[in-house]
Amino acid sequence: MELGAVLNAREDLLNSSKDDDGFLQQNLLIDEVMPLLLETKVVDSEDINHTYYLSNDDKIKINGYTVNSTGERLQIFIVDDSYLSESNDDFYVSKRNNYEEQFKKAIRLVSSAIQNKLENVQESEPIKPLIAKLGSEDGLTQFDVIEIFLVTLSATVSFRGEEPQLRTIHYKDDNKSFSHRVVGKKAQSKELLFIRRVVDLNYLANIYSSQGRSEPLKVVFKDVIGKNIEVIKAADEEDFESYLCVLDAPILAGLYKRYSSQLLEKNVRSFLQFKGVNKGIKKTIKDDPEKFIAFNNGLTITATEAKTSYYKKSLYLESLDDFQIVNGGQTTASIYFSNKEGLDISNVKVVAKINIAKTSKSKDLDDLISKISEFSNSQSRVSKVDLRSRSPKLVQLKSLSECVLTPSGKKWFFERAKGDFNTQVRKSTNGQKLKNEFPPKKRFTKELLAKYYCAWGDAPHLVKKGGEKVFRMFIENIDPEKGDGKDINRDFYEQLIAKIILFREMEEVYGQGKNAIGQLRSAAVPYAISAIYLWTKEHEGQFSLENIWKQEALSIGLKEYLKQLLVLMNDLIKKYSLSDDYGEFSKKEELWAVIKLSEELDYFMSSDYSQKKLKNT
Structure with a gap:
């Protein structure tokens, strides 16, 4: 650098x-x-x-x-x-x-x-x-x-x-x-x-x-758990080597406490609470901790480099570069949270296989790790959608953004790769012209794209949560594991841009700082959009995303209406939240489940005022 x-x-x-x-x-x-x-x-x-x-x-x-x-x-x-x-x-x-x-x-x-x-x-x-x-x-x-x-x-x-x-x-x-x-x-x-x-x-x-490749996680075991890990070398091939070991549960709990979901970066599943398999893991920890090693499938860990040393004729692992748990993330998290709940994990042991990929090529490494994760994972299936880091549907969207003109004759910039726009500015002979052509309001990243797209649906709590979950929901919707998914054509693109305009202009209506409706913009906006979405499902064709695309903006009358809806949603989030931390509680499905069936929202959305404003988008 x-x-x-x-x-x-x-x-x-x-x-x-x-x-x-x-x-x-x-x-x-x-x-x-x-x-x-x-x-x-x-x-x-x-x-x-x-x-x-x-x-x-x-x-x-x-x-x-x-x-x-x-x-x-x-x-x-x-x-x-x-x-x-x-x-x-x-x-x-x-x-x-x-x-x-x-x-x-x-x-x-x-x-x-x-x-x-x-x-x-x-x-x-x-x-x-x-x-x-x-x-x-x-x-x-x-x-x-x-x-x-x-x-x-x-x-x-x-x-x-x-x-x-x-x-x-x-x-x-x-x-x-x-x-x-x-x-x-x-x-x-x-x-x-x-x-x-x-x-x-x-x-x-x-x-x-x-360009979107995350920083590798290096784990030095003495720094985290106070000691190196004894291992047996099981294989030493041209493109990989493998080690076997038995890990005490407190070691795994210590690693999870320090690194949390960073450990599971290439194993994209997050902790699923104590349900299904995880419930069984917790029960074994509580009732038969000594048998855990026999009942559990263990961990599969990948890395790109291992530092080892010998002590008294035994081989010890000192550190791993690009440490990832690609199978056994649920086991690791379950051990941590069982210990947090007060269960004794001192007698729990877990078998681990550590694969060191010798290839330095990113594509080959991703392919190897994806195959290890897919073939070794038996605790809960990892879908091919989860394992795929790039989707051809996103490539199609990028192509559409480069050729489709808005009614005013302009384009939007889809930043599929992080930093792509700034790279284009520096490569251009007239970078300022490019900045003028694509101001921030005319640009969107794939992460924002997922939020804007999924807000037009029935899961505003996930939109508020953001991150990997909402992006996965977006990908699985447009490019499911089974079937062809959405047709990424001009109609799809125009509706997508309309959803972006709706989301962003509602953010402006809500406001920021002293002139804002409140402090809950990131929750109130997707919650309000979901309310409009559900109303539109009941009154098919009466709220027009097509008109938003044509006008490239919201009408003054619609903005006035949306402000009242946002004020109401802001109040409902506060009223029905079971925590004083409204922002965090709005990430929970139970809050949306109550609000969308509330008398206040039903009265507002079914009023003649709502009917008139939403029909005349």
Whole structure:
């Protein structure tokens, strides 16, 4: 990675993070960064709860947070506002303490919230639900890991030599113990694992240049579990080698706690809770832990490089590069959550086969891992759709975006590969012309495409959740494992663009900041669109996506109506949520199930006002 690439990344992020008045906004910067973090699998979704809060007196700050899909990891985001200037004169960082001071602001927030020292924070502050959660018995039980992301538009460098040299700063994980007292109960103690990540220009430029290939996960076993793993070498062939070992369950629990779903990146299934096979795994851990090794199929792990050493004539595995569990992800997660629920896992052992792929070619590696996953997986079937990283349907959509003109004679830009647009700008002899032709409002990525497409359906909670689940739902809808799927033709493309316009203009109607309807835009918009979708199913042909395509916008009358629907949906999410953290609870299907059958929504959608406005799209 060269300094030029870092400068380009900085310019792109600065330009993409400005509001309509040309001012850089920290929340927009985080919105730009989240999809990039999703690419590297360090987050499960690009969705984030924007909760800007700054207290100079308490020396705390937060820009936003999210909770991972399985609930045990709180991920906090802070923007380093020291490097938001558009000047390129002083954005180099060489000392660790520049970043350490920023991390401390988030750590103080967590510590103060757990000890109930932030009770003076106003109820209207978006951060209040998180503070209440951290200060509760429920929150202390739920969270095991606090992961802090410092988003900074600085380049981390070393000044040895004539030119600055890019480098990476890593922080060791910290275990911190907290004592928490609940009224009427004895004080509880909880140990939390703190993970600190510097998301600097070096990191972000690498994601741009990788074109969607995530950063390989390197596991050094002594750093995570305190010891190396004893193995037996089972095969040493031209293109791969294999090792066999028996893993104690606490080792797997420790790995899952540290890396969560990163371990399962190429095994795309996420934890399915304690149902089906996982219920049986939990029962064996509880009733017959010594027999677990006999009952369970074990793990299949892949990597691209292994470091081994001998000690007292035994072979030990020190580290694995590009570590992935491609079979046994459910076993690993079930062991972790069984232990979290208080079950004893000390006598549980799991057989593991570790395959080291010697090929360095990405295509060959993906093919090998896909076949290992498909042929070795017997706990729950992995579909070919899950294993396929590229879909010909997306290629067809890209082709349509390059040739179909809107009624006004313009085109949309479909960024199928991460960073594709910025690459085209730099290759062009007139990059500014390309930027003018395709402003942000006329561009969409495959991740956003999945959200816009699936919002026109009956699963707004999944749209709110975002990430891998909604993208898989989208792919399986247009390109199912059985059958031909959707015809990706001009009609499909025009309807798709209409859905994008509807979604984005409803976001504008909802608003942001002080003039917004509330703090629930990322939930209220897909929930409202789903309400319109269900109404349209009952009144076929009376809401016209075709008209939106032709007009390339929503009418003023329709916008006025949609604002009232969004106000109602905002209120319903608050009313029927079973948690004060409305943003997180809106990811649950049970909330949508209640809202879509509520009397309030039925009354509004069946009113003469709704009938008139929706029929005259």
